[in-house]
Amino acid sequence: MAQTEENPEFFPSIADIVDKTNAGDEEDISARPMEEIESLCMQCGEQGVTRMMLTSIPFFREVIVMSFRCEHCGHSNNEIQSAGKIRPEGAMYTVKILNRSDLDRQLIRSESCTINIPEFQLVLPPSRGQLTTVEGLLRDIVADLNVQQPLRRIQDENAYAKIQEIIDGLKEIIADDEEEDEEGKDKLEKRDLLKEDPVARAITITLDDPSGNSFLEFVDSMSDLKWNMRTYERSLEQNRQLGLAPPAEDKEENAVDETEQQPGGLDEEVFEFPGICSRCSRPLVTRMKKVSIPYFKDTLIMSTNCDDCGYRDNEIKSGAAISELGKKITLKVEDRDDLSRDILKSDTSGLSIPEIDLVLHPGTLGGRFTTLEGILDQVYEELTEKVFNTGDSGVADVDDRAAFQEFLRKLKQVKNAEIPFTLILDDPLANSYVQNLYAPDPDPNMEVVAYERTWQQNEDLGLNDMNVESYSGDDTTDGDVKTQSS
Numbered sequence: 001m002a003q004t005e006e007n008p009e010f011f012p013s014i015a016d017i018v019d020k021t022n023a024g025d026e027e028d029i030s031a032r033p034m035e036e037i038e039s040l041c042m043q044c045g046e047q048g049v050t051r052m053m054l055t056s057i058p059f060f061r062e063v064i065v066m067s068f069r070c071e072h073c074g075h076s077n078n079e080i081q082s083a084g085k086i087r088p089e090g091a092m093y094t095v096k097i098l099n100r101s102d103l104d105r106q107l108i109r110s111e112s113c114t115i116n117i118p119e120f121q122l123v124l125p126p127s128r129g130q131l132t133t134v135e136g137l138l139r140d141i142v143a144d145l146n147v148q149q150p151l152r153r154i155q156d157e158n159a160y161a162k163i164q165e166i167i168d169g170l171k172e173i174i175a176d177d178e179e180e181d182e183e184g185k186d187k188l189e190k191r192d193l194l195k196e197d198p199v200a201r202a203i204t205i206t207l208d209d210p211s212g213n214s215f216l217e218f219v220d221s222m223s224d225l226k227w228n229m230r231t232y233e234r235s236l237e238q239n240r241q242l243g244l245a246p247p248a249e250d251k252e253e254n255a256v257d258e259t260e261q262q263p264g265g266l267d268e269e270v271f272e273f274p275g276i277c278s279r280c281s282r283p284l285v286t287r288m289k290k291v292s293i294p295y296f297k298d299t300l301i302m303s304t305n306c307d308d309c310g311y312r313d314n315e316i317k318s319g320a321a322i323s324e325l326g327k328k329i330t331l332k333v334e335d336r337d338d339l340s341r342d343i344l345k346s347d348t349s350g351l352s353i354p355e356i357d358l359v360l361h362p363g364t365l366g367g368r369f370t371t372l373e374g375i376l377d378q379v380y381e382e383l384t385e386k387v388f389n390t391g392d393s394g395v396a397d398v399d400d401r402a403a404f405q406e407f408l409r410k411l412k413q414v415k416n417a418e419i420p421f422t423l424i425l426d427d428p429l430a431n432s433y434v435q436n437l438y439a440p441d442p443d444p445n446m447e448v449v450a451y452e453r454t455w456q457q458n459e460d461l462g463l464n465d466m467n468v469e470s471y472s473g474d475d476t477t478d479g480d481v482k483t484q485s486s
Helices: 002-006 014-023 099-106 134-147 149-153 157-174 183-194 238-239 336-340 372-389 396-413 455-460 479-485
Strands: 035-040 047-057 062-069 076-082 090-101 106-109 114-117 123-124 130-133 198-209 228-233 270-276 283-292 296-304 312-318 328-331 340-344 350-353 357-358 368-371 421-427 448-451
Touching: 014 238, 062 421, 076 130, 099 134, 099 198, 099 479, 130 134, 134 149, 134 157, 149 157, 228 372, 283 455, 312 368, 328 336, 336 372, 368 372, 372 396
Parallel strands: none
Antiparallel strands: 035 047, 047 062, 062 076, 090 198, 090 228, 106 130, 114 123, 114 198, 270 283, 283 296, 296 312, 328 421, 328 448, 340 368, 350 357, 350 421
């Protein structure tokens, strides 16, 4: 927002624009809130008018709002573009639409933003910039899907039925009744008075923008339990799509086996394994790569991505021998800089935050290699799904539900580093890791303790019954050992 603070006259807020317009003379050009430019209409070829307004949106940034209208054919169009810099990180916004008031949330979609509604398995690819509300977005989706429905009904009845199911579901959410009667106006007024009524079907809307120039409005404050935002580092492909990296060169001519030239050898190779998607039962590919983490050990990262239904999953496993000792890592988190630490949580590690009574048992979330902010986001999203997607189970659960929402509020403060907290990773196999910002020197905010596993921990891990003796030895006195050695 530095540009707004330095030059507020270029990007005033909408309230300031309204005050200036009301106080100014209609004939005074400087009092006009918009610039008008004649533009060619692409529908009829006549001259239309494009109006542009420079403004700033609170808690977001400077934008340029553009609107085009042709008086000859009636064609109109509107678009929004960011007037600020591309952010160093991408942004992902998630909001739960539970009540009719949630449909009024403001939504800004940049030309690089992808919108996902998982309940309908609906993904909207990047398109033109748009300033609207959640209800406006859903109405646009319904209108766009309806355009080709008569043709689909003739050519592909199966596709017609699936798309019609999405259209009907979205109409239920926005309460778009096609029946017109005399009481229609009264019904609309009644809906306006019942903003806290639940929608017919709860949905989740996710905005994924690599440029970070999209926005989804929160209510009251960023502690809104239905709203979540997280940032992430862009991939090389995303930087190329934004024009921040040069395009990929054709490497077929130089396709010398790079794995032989590089010291890492197989460490640089990505292995692919065919499989079946657990969600849609269609073929997919699981990729695996060996990664060496500095000051830790070799690990295996596995990623699964289904191109048909969008299912994604990733997991991490240790690529080294079983450690003789367990490891307990205690990190004191004091500010947002600590949230950027890399963290590897294995599937045998437990995670706890005593300040908010959060305890994740081993196996929860599986193996994850991300940042501290990323893993707290995953915990928050999993728990939010649980509390918002469970139906009303009676008055007896009202107190428990309120307590759980209070816990989510504290968890959101923790994941935003609004309060200091302690993160504890307890891994009996010592396969977990938290980045040391002072490596190779000790980190003053982190304590690492090695300990001997108990008999019960070895039993749970299946180590008590594991026989590793004479596997490579020359002792042939025992027939069983001889069979194993051969």
